[in-house]
Amino acid sequence: MPDLQIPITPKRERTIRYAGGDYAQPRRERLQWQLQAVARWAVGVAAAAALLVGGTWLYRGDLLRVKQIQVVGAQIIDPNAAAARAAIASESLLTLDTEGAAKRVAELPGVASARVRRVWPHSAVIEITERQGWGYWQVLGIRSVIDAQGRVVDPARPPAADAPTIYEAGVSAPLETGANVDRDTVGLVDRLMHDGTFAQLRLPPARFDFERRRGLVIRTEGGPSAVFGDSHDYEFKVAAWVALMGRVRSGQLTASEIDLRFGKELVVR
Numbered sequence: 001m002p003d004l005q006i007p008i009t010p011k012r013e014r015t016i017r018y019a020g021g022d023y024a025q026p027r028r029e030r031l032q033w034q035l036q037a038v039a040r041w042a043v044g045v046a047a048a049a050a051l052l053v054g055g056t057w058l059y060r061g062d063l064l065r066v067k068q069i070q071v072v073g074a075q076i077i078d079p080n081a082a083a084a085r086a087a088i089a090s091e092s093l094l095t096l097d098t099e100g101a102a103k104r105v106a107e108l109p110g111v112a113s114a115r116v117r118r119v120w121p122h123s124a125v126i127e128i129t130e131r132q133g134w135g136y137w138q139v140l141g142i143r144s145v146i147d148a149q150g151r152v153v154d155p156a157r158p159p160a161a162d163a164p165t166i167y168e169a170g171v172s173a174p175l176e177t178g179a180n181v182d183r184d185t186v187g188l189v190d191r192l193m194h195d196g197t198f199a200q201l202r203l204p205p206a207r208f209d210f211e212r213r214r215g216l217v218i219r220t221e222g223g224p225s226a227v228f229g230d231s232h233d234y235e236f237k238v239a240a241w242v243a244l245m246g247r248v249r250s251g252q253l254t255a256s257e258i259d260l261r262f263g264k265e266l267v268v269r
Contacts, residue, residue: 064093066124073128076110076155082126086116093118101126109177110155133159134190137181139171148190150183152176164189168210185216188231192218200242202249215261224248229261240266 066088071079083089085108086101098116105114105126115127131153133145143165144152154177166189168181175181189208191197198204207219215229226241237260244266247253259267 064121066091066093066096066122068123069126070119070123071126071128073130076130076157077108077128082108082111082114082128086124086126088116088124093120093122093124096124098124110153131156133157133163134186135159135163136165137175137186138165138167139169140174142174144175146181146186148186150181150186152179152181164193164205164208166208166210170212182210184230185210188216188228188234191231191234192228197238197241200238201245203245224255225257227257227259227261233263236263244268 067090069083069086069089071082074082082105085104087104088096088101096116096118098118101116102114105111105116105128110131111128112131113129117125117127119125131147133153133156134148135146136143136159137146137150137152138144145154145156145159147153147156152175166181166185192205201220201223203220203223205218206221209217209219211217214227216227218226218228220226223245228237240260241258244253244255244258248255253268255268257269259269261267
């Protein structure tokens, strides 16, 4: 009896169809890919857990908390009061509300602005800009410190030794801290004091008066007063004043007061 021969067909590799075409992927390679994916997932979970534990430890621990507070720029403000008002001692630097702390410090009397910044790993700096006195505004015999914006400030860094005083009459009550005087007059006096006007006049100012009806009146030493009014037409007023003072000095004109408020219609009294 002849031998029976049965043809044996080789086992084919599994075929996986992808959008780009068909290709064979042995089961061994697929298993290896799956193991790698599981390993990557496990590493990611472990890293996330480590970050969570580490972050919680840093947040709750003392390593990154504010232990030292430095106050910069305080001359009239008590540094301890500024640090206490900031309320940042022992706070975590990771979640420190620097803007809120700066806002609280800026509410202190005498503080114009404040800034709080972190200094890693356990410090904070409070930078203070204090209110600066520009000059004085006097009513009812009481002289109050004002800043360059015409605001009554107390406390504040003192004005310069040669700072001007502006006198106002006809006021029924003294000025309170935070009150605003005539800002235009303050800026006008500052400009006159620093742009060389009195050098051109060859007359030093003796006194600055503010009148509600007429504005700024400048008294000079050895010369007529000048009713300047406000800062409108500043350059023309200065030029006219200098020209009229030249005529007064030469004897061509006699005057006790020069009114500069009406443009080309200069009034001499």
